[in-house]
Amino acid sequence: MPEITSRRGLLFGAAAVSTGALLTGCTSNEPSDSKDEPAANDQPAADDKPGKQVTIGFAGPQADHGWLNAINDNAKNRAEKYSDVTLEITEGSNDTAQQIGQIETLINKKVDVLVVLPADGKALTQVGLKAMRAGIPVVNLDRIFNTPQAYRCWIGGDNYGMGLNAGHYIGEKLKGKSGARVIELAGLDNLELTKQRTQGFDDALKNYPNIKKVARQAAEFTVESGQAKMAQLLQAQSKVDALWNHDDDQGVGALRAIEQAGRDDFLMVGGAGALSAFQAIEQDDGVLKATVLYPPTMAASAIDLARALGQSKGIGGLAEFEIPSSLTLYSAVVDKTNVDQYMSTGFK
């Protein structure tokens, strides 16, 4: 037991150092121990070699969407890779109250590190704080908590960057074409991320005065809504040069509508990185020419970070002793030139 206590103290020390003064009140158990040890260990970078046993609690989303399902798969598969990691996984939930209960159970089980993809970042902030106060560092995945005090490290995608990169890709493709018309099939409009994606897209298009965004409709991240909204958009816009669709899942429906309308007069850029989108890009026989990533591999990286946290290690390639407090993934553009590289990350 003493070993566990000291490890937890150490972990918590690390968390407290990075998250500031608020938590120091709670670290009074072993403050000196935790502050000295990182330097003494020289914080080696985490690698594949088995290290100290770490139990990671994972509270993920209900997998009712291809991307969310891929998140859960990525977390599970990466944890299996490590012989020193035990994954305590709760049943995925979209229900805030239920997820709070699940995280509290993980706290009571005294897992070493928590990885949480909250159903609602704001609503789950309190339980994140609770875990941190209990000495369990939290890796906040994707949907961000309200305060940095509620997590040791945040890792997620770049919604604004998705829009930006999609806009730039389309901008470059339509360069020199005067009076170019672009349309946008957005995701669920009541999600903050949808607004960020649209903002990034609009900002990118400002660099290309020859392009005008002529229409935007919001779908619901589902195939059915993608088909329905796209069919309407195409009817409304008889002449289009490019389309940006926020999500590859609804893109399955959007592509279906495009096919049904017999349209092939424009280029389409998707979003997220679904396997079906990668395959279509590779085959290159339709309008879909590229997709901007919002990689579900972030869940695997979250497990890596949680393991490093649990073993008090930094990450390779960085001079820092500690893992960073936040990591934003890059929304790479995948087109025919690099699709092979990404194929294995595509989700169904």
Add this chain to the structure above:
Amino acid sequence: MTQPVSPPRDSSTDKVPPAQPPAWRGMLIRADVRTLSLLGVLAALILIGGITKPDEFLDTRNLQLVLTQASVIGVVTVGMTFVIVSGGIDLSVGAIVALASVWATTVATQEYGFAGILFTAVVVGVGCGLVNGVLIAYGAMVPFIATLAMLASARGLSLQITDGKTQIVTVPSVLDLGERDAYVLGIPPLVMVFAVVTVIGWLVLNRTTFGRRTVAVGGNPEAARLAGIDVRRQRLYLYLLSGLCCGIAAFLLIILAGSGQNTNGNLYELDAIAAAIIGGTLLTGGRGTITGSVLGVLIFTTITNIFALNNLQSDVQQIAKGAIIVAAVLVQRRTASTT
């Protein structure tokens, strides 16, 4: 409300004549005030669409689009109308559409091609309807609760079957039905199915014993029982019918979206109920017309279409939808009290 507490048979014979002209061409002339007011709303919408976007709205392709988009929810609404007329409610229609669509698009089912997918969709729909019907008719459960339970479990089961993944259909004969090549005389196959279901629904409700019994059960179940109607068996059949419509709708959705997903049919229950109510169906049962419900669906689809053509956002769309439901019900109150 002028709904009779008097014997239900009278009420059905009262109600039937205005809606049963010799041919459907003559319907306009003899249709009741309610249907005329709905047609008025639809005409007004068409006018608005034609003024705001003349080129895009008044276009054959757009007409095909509106009718296609009305087809899936339209078939569901026909089944829902029967259930509501009988004094019941079916909250599980969207979930049944989802379950039927994901079950019918599993890899195993797709191996059997067109027939396999169609068969599975219909069987799953009817199966869910059977469960609803047995619980309500013989388990004496309140329809609201029984179908709410079905909503939850069918959604859960469809999530389990798909594991959150989108099941893409690879059977060409199914996909081809959604393509322009499959249109006969410019009519998409989906719209034909919708039309056939509507006509059969209208005939069954207005011209058969089954239809009269449905109205009677909804008007006054006790009186219906005393009049010799097997109320429980009638209710069982009605939920079966609703499930059957969901199965057919699921197949149409598979053709349309080219895939099965556990999110399919999201909020269909609300759309179908709203369309039926706008169409003049009483939520308390005993009155309702297929024509009204179908007009309700067309009104909603046309609004969505006009909004999309004018590039209005979904929030505005939802607000307007709410306002239209309220307005339609208020108008009906007036027409109901004057007739």
